[in-house]
Amino acid sequence: MPDDLSTLSFEDALRRLEAIVQRLESGDASLDESITLYEEGAKLRAQCEARLKSAQEKIDKIVLGSDGNPAGTVPFDGS
Numbered sequence: 389m390p391d392d393l394s395t396l397s398f399e400d401a402l403r404r405l406e407a408i409v410q411r412l413e414s415g416d417a418s419l420d421e422s423i424t425l426y427e428e429g430a431k432l433r434a435q436c437e438a439r440l441k442s443a444q445e446k447i448d449k450i451v452l453g454s455d456g457n458p459a460g461t462v463p464f465d466g467s
Contacts, residue, residue, distance in 0.1 A: 393431055397441050405432040 393401065410453055417425060426452040453459030 393428070393435055396432075396435075398436060401432050401436050401439075405436065408432070435466055 394406065408425045412422060412425055412429075451459050451460045
């Protein structure tokens with residue numbers, strides 16, 4: 389497991405999470421390894437969800453004009 393999962397890009401975190409799921413579903417992991425993988429997977433899932441939420445909030449800040457097309461953006465304040 390990488391020391392700091394937060395340094396992984398979203399794509400790398402998602403690939404690692406998919407690998408963990410495959411390993412757990414294979415049934416080949418020992419109990420201790422399964423627990424470790426599950427804990428890492430839970431952290432990666434939370435990290436991916438937070439990044440997706442942040443991206444969605446930024447998208448939500450795009451201002452649409454009267455014709456429905458993007459007309460600009462408003463500053464994202466992070467709250």
